Amino acid sequence: MGCNCGKSNKHAGQIVITDPESRMFLCRQCRYSKENSITGLTCGTILKPTRDENNKQLTCGCILKLKTKMKKQRCPQGKW
Numbered sequence: 397m398g399c400n401c402g403k404s405n406k407h408a409g410q411i412v413i414t415d416p417e418s419r420m421f422l423c424r425q426c427r428y429s430k431e432n433s434i435t436g437l438t439c440g441t442i443l444k445p446t447r448d449e450n451n452k453q454l455t456c457g458c459i460l461k462l463k464t465k466m467k468k469q470r471c472p473q474g475k476w
Contacts, residue, residue, distance in 0.1 A: 413476035419464035422475045428455045435459045439472065 413419055420437070423429050428440050440446055440455025447453050453472040456463075463469050470476065 412470070414467045416465045419471075419476045420460060422471070423460045423464065426473070426475070428473075429460065432459075436461045439463070445472075 413422070423437060423439070426439075428446075430438050430440060430442075432438050432442055435442060437460040439458050439460055441457060442459065443457045444455075445453060445457045446455045456472045458469075464476075
């Protein structure tokens with residue numbers, strides 16, 4: 397099982413931030429990010445993606461130190 401949260405075309409035509417430092421800055425500001433003592437900042441609870449009542453993905457459960465460095469990955473909320 398791997399993270400596929402950044403591989404959709406829903407961001408087509410939008411400006412996409414690929415700079416890892418800029419991405420981390422945005423993640424640190426996000427109300428869904430959580431600090432984990434082992435892995436560092438995560439998008440919600442690690443390995444537990446969440447969705448709202450309309451089935452829109454809110455968090456992906458990824459380790460952000462890694463995900464923000466992967467140019468093809470995207471924020472589930474469309475922030476980058």
